[in-house]
Amino acid sequence: FGFLGRFDTYSDVMFAHRIVECDPITWFSIKGHVFHLPFELSKMVVATLVIGVFLLQALPGVVTMVLGYVPPLSYKLNEYNLLLNAMADEATYESERTHATER
Secondary structure, eight states: OHHHHHHHHHHHHHHHHHHHTSOOOOEEEETTEEEEOSSOHHHHHHHHIIIIIIIIIIHHHHHHHHHTOOHHHHHHHTTOHHHHHHHHHHHHHHHHHHHHHHO
8 A cells, every 4th residue: 555655645636736727616515405615616625735735744744754753654644655564564573583582
């Protein structure tokens, strides 16, 4: 899943790009009930992308990587799930090796 995790952010950006090009979507309906949105859907999507993905995920991930602390958090925030799996495998290997030498 580490490789596919990178497509999550890519799909978020592509969806925002595509919806901005659409006609304004200001309402939706479910079984005849109409719900009006407070803003155009494209503006809500772009705001969510900027705030949620860039400010609350990518920026903290880069900052924690640069400062060099809490690597698992840095990798998760930047979708480096492959490195997280490698760290978990390494920890398991070390644990098994330690237990084997103690016996």
